[in-house]
Amino acid sequence: MYRLYPQYNNWSAAAEEWDGFCEALKECWRGIPAKLIKRLIMSMPQRLHAVRRARGWQTKY
Known part of the structure; x- marks a missing residue:
């Protein structure tokens, strides 16, 4: 922005x-492509799993 x-x-x-x-x-x-938003939404389970694995600390995301 x-x-x-x-x-x-x-x-x-x-x-x-x-x-x-x-x-x-x-x-x-x-201006954000719908494809990008969908990809981010679909990656949420992986992201949440990474946060749980890291016990709330930093992840690659």
Whole structure:
């Protein structure tokens, strides 16, 4: 998001900026390919297993 909308790097969260920020965020989410999201969702069991195996410590994910 910060690469596409650098004006929000140091935004003040003022009410007049909030609508623009929300729209920019929605546009960024729409830009994520559905295939990538599905792949991440499908990998969740592996990721959770890795976290359990590492007892909550760091994993490769």
